[in-house]
Structures are given as C-alpha cells and as structure tokens.
Amino acid sequence: MTRGIGRQMDSFKRALGDLGLEATPQRLAIGEAAFTVRPHFTVEELFQRVRKREPRIGRVTVYRTLKVMMQARLVEERPFRKGGMLYEPMAGHRHHDHMLCLRCGKIIEFENERIEQEQARAAARHRFQILTHSHTLFGYCRNCRKSCCSTRGAGPGECGRNGRER
Amino acid sequence: MTRGIGRQMDSFKRALGDLGLEATPQRLAIGEAAFTVRPHFTVEELFQRVRKREPRIGRVTVYRTLKVMMQARLVEERPFRKGGMLYEPMAGHRHHDHMLCLRCGKIIEFENERIEQEQARAAARHRFQILTHSHTLFGYCRNCRKSCCSTRGAGPGECGRNGRER
DNA sequence: TCTGTAGTTGAGACTGAGTCTCAATAAGGA
DNA sequence: TCCTTATTGAGACTCAGTCTCAACTACAGA
Numbered sequence: 180m181t182r183g184i185g186r187q188m189d190s191f192k193r194a195l196g197d198l199g200l201e202a203t204p205q206r207l208a209i210g211e212a213a214f215t216v217r218p219h220f221t222v223e224e225l226f227q228r229v230r231k232r233e234p235r236i237g238r239v240t241v242y243r244t245l246k247v248m249m250q251a252r253l254v255e256e257r258p259f260r261k262g263g264m265l266y267e268p269m270a271g272h273r274h275h276d277h278m279l280c281l282r283c284g285k286i287i288e289f290e291n292e293r294i295e296q297e298q299a300r301a302a303a304r305h306r307f308q309i310l311t312h313s314h315t316l317f318g319y320c321r322n323c324r325k326s327c328c329s330t331r332g333a334g335p336g337e338c339g340r341n342g343r344e345r
Numbered sequence: 346m347t348r349g350i351g352r353q354m355d356s357f358k359r360a361l362g363d364l365g366l367e368a369t370p371q372r373l374a375i376g377e378a379a380f381t382v383r384p385h386f387t388v389e390e391l392f393q394r395v396r397k398r399e400p401r402i403g404r405v406t407v408y409r410t411l412k413v414m415m416q417a418r419l420v421e422e423r424p425f426r427k428g429g430m431l432y433e434p435m436a437g438h439r440h441h442d443h444m445l446c447l448r449c450g451k452i453i454e455f456e457n458e459r460i461e462q463e464q465a466r467a468a469a470r471h472r473f474q475i476l477t478h479s480h481t482l483f484g485y486c487r488n489c490r491k492s493c494c495s496t497r498g499a500g501p502g503e504c505g506r507n508g509r510e511r
Numbered sequence: 512t513c514t515g516t517a518g519t520t521g522a523g524a525c526t527g528a529g530t531c532t533c534a535a536t537a538a539g540g541a
Numbered sequence: 542t543c544c545t546t547a548t549t550g551a552g553a554c555t556c557a558g559t560c561t562c563a564a565c566t567a568c569a570g571a
Contacts (some may be wrong), residue, residue, distance in 0.1 A: 237551070239550065240548085242529065245457070278467075281476065302444065302482055308485045312482070312484070401521080429557055430558095
C-alpha cells in the first residue's frame with residue numbers, strides 16, 4: 180500500500196511549487212494521509228487520519244489541500260453517494276471505473292479499454308472535449324446477490340464494506 | 346415535450362397503487378410537474394413549478410414523492426454536481442449517458458450500445474448484478490471549447506445552459 | 512351526524528457537507 | 542526588529558436533505 184508514496188509525494192510537492200504554494204507541514208501531512216488512507220475515502224476519514232499526526236489541523240485546511248490535489252490531478256472526486264463525496268488518489272493507478280454495491284458498500288474497480296474507446300468516439304462525434312469522466316455501476320456484488328434472496332433488508336457491512344477487488 | 350405525459354402519469358398512478366399509496370392531488374401535481382419541467386431538474390426547480398399550481402405544497406412532500414417515483418423507476422438521480430442532485434424522468438426515454446459541460450452547464454445525452462454491452466460483460470465477470478448505472482463525461486462542449494482559448498474563465502450561461510442536444 | 516382510524520401533509524427543527532470570513536500565526540526579507 | 546505576505550484554524554454560515562410531530566383528510570362503522 181505504501182509502495183509509490185515517495186513518488187506521489189514528489190508529484191504533490193512539484194504541483195504545489197507549480198501553483199506557487201508552499202509545502203507546509205500541514206499540506207504534506209494531508210498529502211501523505213491521502214496517499215495512505217484506504218483507496219476511496221471521505222473528507223472526514225482523511226481529516227481523522229491527519230489529526231493523528233497533526234492534532235491542531237483544521238477541517239478547512241483539509242478541504243483546501245484536497246482542492247489543490249484535485250487541480251493537480253493527484254486525486255479525483257467520486258460522486259457515489261448523496262451526502263458527501265468520496266475521493267480517490269490517482270497517481271500510480273491506471274484509469275478505471277467502478278461498481279458500487281448498494282448493500283454492503285463494497286467498491287469494485289474495473290478497466291475496459293473498449294468502453295474508453297467508445298466514449299472517446301462518442302465525445303468526438305459531439306466535438307466534446309473530455310477532461311475526466313465518471314462511470315459507475317450500481318447494484319449488488321457477488322456476496323450480496325446471494326444473501327439478497329434469503330435475508331432481505333439486511334444492513335450493510337456484511338461482505339467487506341468498501342474493500343477493493345480488481 | 347408534453348407528448349406522452351398521459352402515459353407517464355398512468356404509470357405513476359399505477360406505481361402509487363402498487364405501493365399502496367393514494368393518488369392525492371399533491372402527488373399528482375408533483376408527478377405532472379416532474380414530467381413537464383425541463384429534462385434535468387433540481388428539487389428546487391420542481392418545487393417552484395409545483396408551487397404555481399399548488400401554492401400550499403411543502404418541500405418535504407416533493408422530496409417524498411420524488412422518492413416514490415425513483416422506486417417506481419420513473420425518475421432517476423444524476424449526481425452531476427456537488428451541492429444537490431439533478432433528476433431526470435425516465436419513461437419514454439431510452440437509456441442514455443451524459444456529457445456535462447463544466448463551463449456552461451450544458452448536458453448532452455448520448456447512447457452507445459457497445460458501451461452498454463461491455464459494461465454488462467464487465468459486471469458478469471465480477472458476478473455483479475447491475476441495477477442502474479451512471480456514466481458521465483465531464484469537459485467542454487463544442488461552443489465552450491472554442492471560446493476557452495480566447496476568453497479564459499468566463500462565467501457559465503453562454504451557450505444554452507442545461508439545454509438538450511441529442 | 513359523530514367518532515375513531517389510518518394515511519398524508521406541511522412547518523420547522525435538525526444534520527452534515529462544504530464554503531466564507533477573519534484574526535492569529537509563521538516565514539522570509541530588509 | 543519591523544514589515545509584508547502566505548497560510549492556518551475557529552466559527553459562522555449556507556444549502557440539500559431528513560426527521561418529527563401536530564394538523565388535516567377521507568373513509569368506515571355506529
């Protein structure tokens with residue numbers, strides 16, 4: 180998990196420099212936390228993580244720094260849920276799409292070259308310039324599909340909430 | 346635009362019946378407004394629209410009724426933006442995906458059979474059961490692409506904010 | 512007509528994500 | 542040491558969406 184952190188932090192520091200921003204201890208702590216916390220995280224999770232190292236840090240600084248990381252394309256927003264975005268670090272990752280289990284919250288990543296090609300073609304047809312995209316399938320994962328038939332309405336968390344499968 | 350409203354309202358009434366809910370004047374007014382307001386609307390827009398006909402209606406009722414319509418698959422949520430969902434009526438519509446212009450807010454709909462096939466295949470590979478999906482390309486539309494080079498940072502609204510192109 | 516019941520509604524309080532504002536602080540140069 | 546500028550964090554604020562609860566409505570039975 181920590182593999183590649185050094186390189187990611189280097190990109191982050193470079194991005195800060197490019198934007199004329201200083202590499203303050205707070206920003207570096209937030210960057211490091213963002214690259215080591217689990218792959219799809221909320222602002223709150225990131226904030227709690229950073230707090231362990233920098234107890235005096237404020238929520239606002241976390242939001243601000245995330246915004247910088249997004250500008251630098253080091254992190255992307257994922258509008259999976261209603262209240263509150265999820266964030267995902269990008270560096271060292273090939274682009275991928277997501278399946279989100281509506282029962283247990285598990286997030287499965289998948290890649291499909293043909294989908295990417297087709298969407299590029301569709302964009303070209305409309306002369307639309309793609310900056311980023313979001314492609315998410317909502318439904319039931321393998322485990323929840325099974326248990327759906329027997330235990331209806333069971334709460335989340337049964338099969339590896341927010342784990343990662345590739 | 347009003348074409349097919351009758352059929353949509355019939356589906357809505359049937360859905361209400363199926364769920365054991367009454368077809369109250371409020372619910373019908375909300376249904377009608379949802380099917381006649383522009384194709385991607387916010388709760389606030391819908392609320393204002395309904396208010397014209399039923400001035401005493403409350404926001405909560407609009408939220409509640411929208412939830413019912415979503416259960417009945419007559420409306421879908423689109424997590425395009427940070428603060429607040431957009432909603433889109435489904436009936437009489439083939440499934441489609443979206444391109445969202447980050448400059449003027451224009452929403453372009455597109456269909457691609459091959460993408461649908463590929464995503465079904467990817468889901469099958471993970472034994473994932475798709476209930477719905479969201480596929481959105483973010484970037485610049487034809488018009489904004491042009492003007493981007495000359496007038497950087499111009500505000501939204503120049504090229505048909507939230508219009509529909511197919 | 513009256514009463515009881517169940518479903519529905521709307522006002523307003525509440526929650527939680529995210530933004531704004533502003534005084535305090537830190538860092539760096541003269 | 543003083544000045545300037547960038548950064549930070551607390552707290553107020555906004556906005557979408559939910560929760561709660563009293564009031565209202567429709568309907569059935571007495």
